[in-house]
Amino acid sequence: MPRIVREAEIEWEGTTARGSGVVRAASTGSFELPTTIASRVDLIQGKTSPEELLAAAHATCFVTSLGSELARGGTPPERMHVHCTITMDEVEGAGHRIVASHVSARAVVPGADAETFGAAAQAADEGCPFSALIRASASVTYEATLEGGS
Amino acid sequence: MAESTASVTWKGSLLEGGGTIDHVGSGVFGDLPITWKARTGEEGGKTTPEELIAAAHASCYSMALSHALAQDGNAPDSLETSATVTFVPGAGITKIALSVKGSVPGIDQAAFVAAAEDAKANCPVSKALAAVHEITVEALLS
Numbered sequence: 001m002p003r004i005v006r007e008a009e010i011e012w013e014g015t016t017a018r019g020s021g022v023v024r025a026a027s028t029g030s031f032e033l034p035t036t037i038a039s040r041v042d043l044i045q046g047k048t049s050p051e052e053l054l055a056a057a058h059a060t061c062f063v064t065s066l067g068s069e070l071a072r073g074g075t076p077p078e079r080m081h082v083h084c085t086i087t088m089d090e091v092e093g094a095g096h097r098i099v100a101s102h103v104s105a106r107a108v109v110p111g112a113d114a115e116t117f118g119a120a121a122q123a124a125d126e127g128c129p130f131s132a133l134i135r136a137s138a139s140v141t142y143e144a145t146l147e148g149g150s
Numbered sequence: 151m152a153e154s155t156a157s158v159t160w161k162g163s164l165l166e167g168g169g170t171i172d173h174v175g176s177g178v179f180g181d182l183p184i185t186w187k188a189r190t191g192e193e194g195g196k197t198t199p200e201e202l203i204a205a206a207h208a209s210c211y212s213m214a215l216s217h218a219l220a221q222d223g224n225a226p227d228s229l230e231t232s233a234t235v236t237f238v239p240g241a242g243i244t245k246i247a248l249s250v251k252g253s254v255p256g257i258d259q260a261a262f263v264a265a266a267e268d269a270k271a272n273c274p275v276s277k278a279l280a281a282v283h284e285i286t287v288e289a290l291l292s
Contacts (some may be wrong), residue, residue, distance in 0.1 A: 004189070004190060004191050004200065004237040004238070004239070005235070005236050005237075006198055006200040006201040006203075006235050006237065007204055007232055007233065008201055008202075008207075008208050008232065008233055009231060009233070010205070010208040010209050010212050010229075010231050010232075011228065011230045011231075012213070012229040012230075012231070013227070013228050015216055015217070015225040015226070017217075017220070021212055021213075023205045023209045024205075025201050026204075027201050028188065028195055028197055028201060030183075030196060030197035031182060033178050033179055033205075034178065037217075040213070043176060045176055045177045046177060047176055047178055048174065048178045048179065048209075049154060049176070049209070050206040050207070050209040050213070050275050051154035052154040052155070052156060052174050052175060052176055052178075053202050053206035054154070054203065054275065055155055055156035055174070055175075056156035056182075058156075058199070059156045059157060059158040060158050060171060060184050060199040061199035063158045063169055063184075064160075064186060076162070077162070077167075078161070078162070079161050080158075080159070080161075080169075081157065082157065082158045082159075083155065083156070083158075084155065084156050084157075085154070086153070086154045086155075087153050088154075088274060095272070095274075096274045097274055097278070098274050129199075129243055130199055130243075132242060133279055133281045134278055134281075137280055137281065138278060
């Protein structure tokens with residue numbers, strides 16, 4: 001199997017409290033995004049945060065795992081939608097910690113019944129590298145819903 | 151407490167299909183295309199979970215380091231951080247290498263390296279990804 005390396009970079013000007021940064025996808029040039037500490041704590045439209053980027057990473061990781069499991073079971077998906085919520089909280093004695101990631105998946109899968117879909121979702125959760133990593137330090141939960149045909 | 155959200159839609163099979171990260175809570179990006187081929191390095195211009203993790207870690211790390219420096223009375227003029235994530239299909243994410251160049255008035259290289267190591271140990275994304283076998287940091291004062 002190939003070893004895959006991905007890079008991103010950020011340039012930050014000034015202090016955390018008053019400064020701001022721009023985070024850029026260095027490997028693919030796919031995005032260049034403004035970020036601030038204020039947008040990390042309170043939701044500010046138009047500025048991202050590390051936790052939002054992790055939510056995007058987890059949703060992306062889970063969707064590829066689920067598609068892979070469904071195809072392996074002989075029922076490739078027609079369409080999947082995955083939503084992820086990452087929660088950061090202040091933990092007594094430990095400062096700010098990422099405490100939870102919740103994944104919610106909906107999919108249109110011709111030929112799959114609720115049981116095979118449920119089994120594929122469980123295998124996707126167990127097989128997604130991001131779920132495996134973050135489970136060591138945070139609560140990882142998922143729900144999966146099979147939708148009717150298109 | 152802060153909640154962050156993102157949504158992805160995927161159409162078709164893993165190898166032939168593709169998807170988009172179509173919405174994030176802040177609205178700062180959307181419709182970022184994703185494919186399996188991009189993830190395994192056969193296609194450029196599309197992002198991957200590992201690239202997003204690299205972006206998350208570089209962002210978190212920069213905030214933690216600038217905060218620690220400012221608390222010690224040496225607020226940085228600028229920090230330029232890169233994160234390189236290594237993903238081995240089947241084995242998962244095996245390594246994250248952070249690299250930071252700082253313009254920080256009032257401190258020397260040794261103090262900067264100490265602050266850089268401390269930020270690596272304590273930033274919330276490092277803590278969340280503590281199961282990664284190897285996380286390294288290289289710090290250089292410019």
